[in-house]
Amino acid sequence: MSDLLERLRGRGWRMTAQRRVVAEVLDGDHVHLTADEVHARAVTRLPEISRATVYNTLGEMVTLGEVIEVTTDRRAKRYDPNAHRPHHHLVCDRCGAIRDVRPTGDPLSDLPAGERFGFMVSDVEVTYRGVCPECASA
Amino acid sequence: MSDLLERLRGRGWRMTAQRRVVAEVLDGDHVHLTADEVHARAVTRLPEISRATVYNTLGEMVTLGEVIEVTTDRRAKRYDPNAHRPHHHLVCDRCGAIRDVRPTGDPLSDLPAGERFGFMVSDVEVTYRGVCPECASA
DNA sequence: CGCTTGACTTAGACAAAGTCCATCGTAGGA
DNA sequence: TCCTACGATGGACTTTGTCTAAGTCAAGCG
Incomplete structure (x- = not known):
């Protein structure tokens, strides 16, 4: 995942503990977590991280094109870190x-x-x- | 739209003013209204129709395969009456x-x-x- | 035709997902 | 080390949709 972290750094992202944790949680193949799931996992590493921050961070990653939003149903959006291989x-x-x-x-x-x-x-x-x-x- | 109404009747649907209005609102090509939009239009013809009824009726139409649910974004689901031509x-x-x-x-x-x-x-x-x-x- | 019955409708409370905002904290440059 | 602008926080708010208890009515039956 340092891959994603590196790319974000390179774009002038200010590195914070919260952003690092969100990026780490999203690592892997076939990962499609909801914002809430990302938050739940992030909390185990950084107990005081807030929901708003997770939403903000995910939104920024999407804007930067490093993460893809997937809407497969009526429920929550999911976040897919596999942005650099079209699929x-x-x-x-x-x-x-x-x-x-x-x-x-x-x-x-x-x-x-x-x-x-x-x-x-x-x-x-x-x-x-x-x-x-x-x-x-x- | 009597087309849709006829099919629904034929399936043993009890015909009510509310259901008729919802079916009529959904008539046409390239129609993709949200539940709220359907409700707004239905209200102009039948002022006392409730949101719950619109949701129920749309849900039944989807179950019967007469209307398709379309989820194009994070916002509301849309309802597409063009269910009998794949597209x-x-x-x-x-x-x-x-x-x-x-x-x-x-x-x-x-x-x-x-x-x-x-x-x-x-x-x-x-x-x-x-x-x-x-x-x-x- | 009017009665009966169970399906249908209603209003409003509730829930889930996400956004907004005022305030506080801190990463990173000078 | 100090400053300051960018980031984080949490709680209120919005949007979309579901549920429920109670009332209403379409349609078959006599």
Whole structure:
């Protein structure tokens, strides 16, 4: 994760204990925590960190493009540190588990000009839905 | 919209003034209203309709498969009556405008078995993002 | 036709997720 | 080491949605 920390430093981020903890909590592959989950884990390392700070820090990371916001359902937004490898998401409809996936092909090129309604289309998010092995066998 | 009303009747729905109004409000193409917007419009026709009823009715329509829930951002869910023609969505990042689009190709077949992590994948949602003509010229 | 019944509606309390703001604290440069 | 602007805090507030207890009404039945 020092990877993420390094990048943030390099952008003139003022380093504080709170920011370090949030960045550390977000480390790893297939990590998709909600803001509250990030807060809960951060608290175990830095008991006095506030919810507002977690929200602020996550928001800044998103703005800097170091973390991606994922909205897979009506519930809370999730935060995905895997921002530097383009990917999409596979979500379990039963338990909400999320995996990063990389489909073949480019969905952007699948949208013909006639279906763009004059928009300048810049991005596409693909969410696959199904049932994960654990839920299927339960 | 009598189309939607007819289908609902046929499923043994008890017909009430409230349900009729909600169904009528949802009529049309490229309609993606939030529950609150549906309520606001319903109130102009039936002043005493309550928020809870609008939520209940929308939820039932979704369960019956006559209306689709669309979650494009952190804000409110939107309701799309165009449930019987498969389609995806194009969203303006500035003003939130939504258009129904139909890309070529099938994203489901773009997810190789090795990227499915044992999931039984049953559905895929594609959200294109960009800037609409109105926002681009403003 | 009017009765009955259970499905439907209502208002408001409640909950979850997130934002805002005034104030206090501190990282890091001089 | 001292200063100061940037960051952190926590509590109030907002938005979106759910739940519940009590009242209302659509529609089948006689």
